Amino acid sequence: MARRGMLIGAIFVGVFGALAVANMTLQQVAEAQGAAGTVRAPRFEVDPFWPKPLPNHWVLGSTIGVWVDERDHVWIIHRSSATLSNMEKGAELKPPTGECCAGAPPVLEFDPNGNLVQSWGGPGQGYEWPQSNHGIFLDHKGNVWIGGNGAGDSHILKFTRNGKFLAQYGKAGVHKGPANAEGLSTYGGDSNDPQNFGRVAKIFVDPRENEAYIADGYLNKRVAVLDGDTGKMKRYWGAYGNKPDDRNPGPYDPNAPPAQQFRNPVHCADLSVDNLVYVCDRVNDRIQVFTREGKFVKEAFFAKNSLGEGSVWDVAFSRDPQQTYLFLADGRNHKVRILRRDTLEELATFGDGGRQPGLFYAVHSIAIDSKGNLYTTETYEGKRVQKFVYRGIGNVPRHRGALWPTS
């Protein structure tokens, strides 16, 4: 009996010892690999249960804007039924063809736990709802700003948080050209128009100066700055701070010298804590950085061979006081790039094409809450919002495809 006990005890000690040796060896290998294959950067883990299911058989259409307000409530805007197939919106067809589903209202507010708080949006009295809404922003006074990139969208809307209309800047349908062969109206850009816009992609309001930075846009080729209360245009500029020029620059060529004008769309214009404006020149695969007055500071290219929609879709700043990191949504390559904001050096990426949690299809917009959690939305057939829980700074692989959890 005692011998059996000794044997079992020896087995325990032996196995434990073997595991301890394995642990040490693996630790050394991991550290050696870490020096070569990983980098210190923010770590994230996808939350597959955020948000909670929508009520009323609602589904999202192409989701083309996200912002997080001061209460960490997440706001998204999407194109609802206009981008849903009949298979997806059977309940709203006339007559209905099934029990499910229907497009949710365009503007949705979620609390931090992913519960739907309220929804609103769509045409109403006193304003022109965009043909194709695009981008959403909650300013320091709690107002909701919305752009639009439909054919005739040349204006911006401002609402209260509860969806009460407050203001419209610019008019819809200006700069209309002749009808095309299909009889549809065409529109020309006018990036020097002080009153109207050209298919606005995104708005960012600077709380310190009460100025709205407009990524203008899908038709115009400029960043415009407005007074936050009156909507009066104060200044605007094109690539490198040049006077914007609406001439067609032709298709993007990765081997050509950098374009001296933005290409459409100018997709974001976000202001950092140190008063630098980060502009997404989407199709040109570059971020250009400016002072608040529009003086060019620097630029950086990402996945420069990306054609089509381009690689630079939207940015979000990390939540540390210095905004050390910049998160770049790259919808062409279906990933989020993590950059050092001061150097624009790419540290790491996460995500890949796919439909499971943590993967992307055309990741379009990105925003961050006060705890550093990221939220992304996906356009085209992506049609969703995802949450990535911030897990602190640590060693991460430089190219992490599918964002599986590690511990």
Next chain:
Amino acid sequence: MKALFATAFAIGLLIAAPARTMAHEIPNAIVVQSFLKPDGQTLTFLVRVPLSAIRDVDVPQRGPGYLDLSRADDALRTGAIVWIAREVALYEEGRRLADPRLVAARASLPSDRSFQSYETARAHFADPRLPDDIDLYWEQGLLDIWLEYGIQSDQSRLAINPGLRPLAQRVTIGLQLLFPDGRERAFQLHDDPGLVQLDPRWHQAAADFVRSGFNHILDGIDHLLFLLCLVIPIRRMRTLIAVITSFTVAHSVTLIASAYDLAPGALWFPPLVETLIATSIVYMALENIVGARVVRRWVITFAFGLVHGFGFSFALRDTLQFAGSHLLTALLSFNVGVELGQLLVLVIVVPALNLMFRYVVAERMGTIILSALVAHTAWHWMTDRGAQLLQFPWPAFDLLFVLSLVRWAMVMLALAAAVWVGRLLVRSLRQGAKPRAEAEV
């Protein structure tokens, strides 16, 4: 003439009306931020509440509903007194404090960050007021309030009954207590928490957590079913005590470890634990059905107790803030409460089972039927919770994952060794006791 008079009267009313009444729906959910700081014989209470929660107070507006700040001061002070000062009840050593003095009330932008700390919040009241012409839609503004209460001493123990439930359908109150010696304690209260001791004595904390543990075990149907499965085949006191003690020790270990942040923090961990809890019930029920030997049940009970302890920790997570400086006391008390709940269940269930097996159904058949019913329920829990767990992507099978596996294997091996040593000790004690027992006979 009458019409003319009526028109003139109506116009007069319109001109004289100073404001529009803020009669509106109760907000769905609001967050209230607050600080309490006793200093000498003054208790300062700083509160920030969304203006949308301040109802039935005439607040001047202009344009489409912008706050008319040039005329808003009286309304803000009235809102502060009616909805906050008169509703919040503060206690010093069990005695309710007299009504506070309203030092200041001001409007702020929703983006204002002053309430991130007591110092910045207090300094904010000295900041210039918002410009009168700012376009701030009134429902989106914040009301900042500075109240002062007279107290006997800044060393007194304080308690609060917030009374802010009427402000919204769901009210979350962030409260930070700043002690004179520099310590800080943060609370997150929901809706109507009742009287909250902000610096409880050890016996107050212990009583609260014993109650909490007792209620938790009685509310937790999965823990109760696990307990039922344990006792169906074991109704002799001595064996029962060994099994229950084993369960208690095990869940205490993981509960305390979790409270000290030693449990994994990954998102998949809670669903994993919930799935394992359901699995433990299925296992126990199946073991009862196949008639497995129950003399070693304390071993498997220990293993499952570790899992249930994590489950208890999820329930306890939001209430540990009420432990004050008595974290370990609170944890042990919670375990005591759990044990008392379990004892109550045993006191009811064991005689009931004895009666049932004596008069209603034969023991073996009864064991199979009861265990099958429990297994059926737990099976559904297991598959439902497992499905939720499977929503999480599997960890990548890389070096770090293997390293993590090795470390967990070391922990499990150490636990197994401890159990094995425990068994050896119990066996040697029993062998030592046998001759004496025989001698007594």
